[in-house]
Amino acid sequence: MIEPLYPRSRISRRSILRGAAAIATLPLLPRLARAADWPTRQVTLVVPFTSGGTTDMLARLIAARLSEHYGQSFVIDNRSGESGNIAASYVAKVPADGYTFIIGTPGIHATNRLVYRTMGYDPATDFTPVIVIARVPNLLSVTKSLPVTSVADLISYARQRPRELFYGVSALGSTGHLSTELFKTMTGVEITAVPYKGSAPMLRDLAEGRVHLTIDNLPASKPLLEAGEIRPLAVTTAKRWPPLSHLPTIAEAGVPGYETASWFTVGAPRGTPTEIVTSLNTTVAAFLGSDSGTVKLREIGAEPGGGSPQDMQRHVEAEIARWEKVAKTAGIAPL
Known part of the structure; x- marks a missing residue:
């Protein structure tokens, strides 16, 4: 009788299940490894307006700190046009690998939909919230x-x-x-x-x-x-x-009840690994909460933001409701 090349062995059902579970986790391993090592190359922050504006100023402050912290270049890509829709549409379609983010504005997240019938992206489904950078009057x-x-x-x-x-x-x-x-x-x-x-x-x-x-x-x-x-x-x-403080508010200067403000965020393409979003949120939040970060933002006229990605999501939802009321009061409709 010919002996089998590999002798038979008794394999328990438990061993089979353990093996199956181990195999099932294999696709996650490269992703987790990539997230743990991130970033290994240049990261792009897309700014939806030309240089010199508030969005660009805040982006450059954040990029400088991130480059210093991670030891990789965080560069600015100004993509202006259609009130930020061109930049947002671009970021919504890039690979969600943690190497492209958008510096978001109220327009991108909440108000463009009030004046544009088509935008090329869906603010509710195409982005993952990271953090609110700042609030400004x-x-x-x-x-x-x-x-x-x-x-x-x-x-x-x-x-x-x-x-x-x-x-x-x-x-x-x-x-x-x-x-x-x-x-x-x-x-x-x-x-x-x-x-x-x-x-x-x-x-x-x-x-x-x-x-x-x-x-x-x-x-x-x-x-x-x-x-x-x-x-x-x-x-x-x-x-x-x-x-x-020498400047009055519009409300006290003759228009009772008037109040508006602006804010800015970091957003990621939907599907960006949670580990990368968490790392970026933690680093930006630490900068915003630091004495140096607070000084730098206030020097340009902004108040530091912060909070978790979930906090940003709640903020955006509240602002959508707020600006919808403003648009209704002002009689604004999509073009």
Whole structure:
């Protein structure tokens, strides 16, 4: 009789189940290993606007800290257009491998859907929340040649000149855009929007008198304000902003009940490994909570954010509901 090459052995059912379980975990091992080693190469932070605006400033602060912490380059990719829809659509379609993230805005997460019928992505399903970076007030300011020095002056001047004044917006659907539309509704002024691809070119035109006024993020407006190139009238928040405590709120300056603000996030393509999202959240949160991080953000006019990915998700959901009410009040509908 020919003996088998490998002698028979008794294999228990328990051994078979253990083997099957071990095999089932094999596909996870490369993924877990990749997450543990992340990042092993350059990481891209996509900014949905041109350089020089608030989104870009915050992105560069975060990128510098992440590069230092991880020992890999975190680079900025400015992809402006369609109020952030071009950048968001791009990030929604890249591999969810932890090497591309988006610096999110209220427009991308909550308000573009109020002014665009099609966006090329679904903010509710295409992104994984990472963290809220910062919250900032918006600033109502005018070109210096406009003969107004207060909110009351502006309202009176605009009412006497219906449709003669033009206001700049960094992007359709931005908080600046919707904030100005709310201002129009609550004051009865008739002014016309001029959309731009970001704050920097819009604010330059404001300084040079090509548009008459704007409501835009404070960090983007701050350099021109400090240089005396534009005239600030008020902040949009419910309370005065401590670094600019001499400026009234729009509400106290003559428009009771008026209040808006802006915020910025880090988002990942849906399906990005949880371990990578957690690592990035922890690192950014530590920076935002540090003395140096707080100082750096406040220097540009922003208040540090923070929290977990779940906190960001709850924040976005609350803001969607809030801006839907603003759009309804202002009579804004998708184009």
